[in-house]
Amino acid sequence: xxxxxxxxxxxxxxxxxxxxxxxxxxxxxxxxxxxxxxxxxxxxxxxxxxxxxxxxxxxxxxxxxxxxxxxxxxxxxxxxxxxxxxxxxxxxxxxxxxxxxxxxxxxxxxxxxx
Numbered sequence: 372x373x374x375x376x377x378x379x380x381x382x383x384x385x386x387x388x389x390x391x392x393x394x395x396x397x398x399x400x401x402x403x404x405x406x407x408x409x410x411x412x413x414x415x416x417x418x419x420x421x422x423x424x425x426x427x428x429x430x431x432x433x434x435x436x437x438x439x440x441x442x443x444x445x446x447x448x449x450x451x452x453x454x455x456x457x458x459x460x461x462x463x464x465x466x467x468x469x470x471x472x473x474x475x476x477x478x479x480x481x482x483x484x485x
Contacts, residue, residue, distance in 0.1 A: 437478040445471045 390401055434442075444450060445468055454464035 435479050437475055441471050441475060 386401075390398065393401060450459075450464060450467050453459040454461065459467075
């Protein structure tokens with residue numbers, strides 16, 4: 372049995388590495404398990420998406436999750452990493468940032484889930 376953790380900051384195997392080592396039948400089970408995880412995550416409904424402090428009515432952070440994600444991943448995380456390591460061009464980096472910014476108000480208005 373392969374144990375996979377989708378978080379690279381935790382001890383364990385990266386999902387990609389485990390997937391590459393898995394058999395075809397295990398690939399299907401991994402895919403099904405991930406789908407179930409996302410289904411459960413998105414079944415949690417609240418007027419405030421993201422991380423809650425103990426229950427759905429208590430916000431843990433004062434920033435909307437879409438803004439947090441924009442800052443953490445788009446401007447300073449994965450997208451920035453790809454640009455800094457010459458995996459994507461400056462033009463593509465800027466395009467990704469601008470697309471996120473252009474759609475931020477939509478993301479903040481739609482029904483939220485975890």
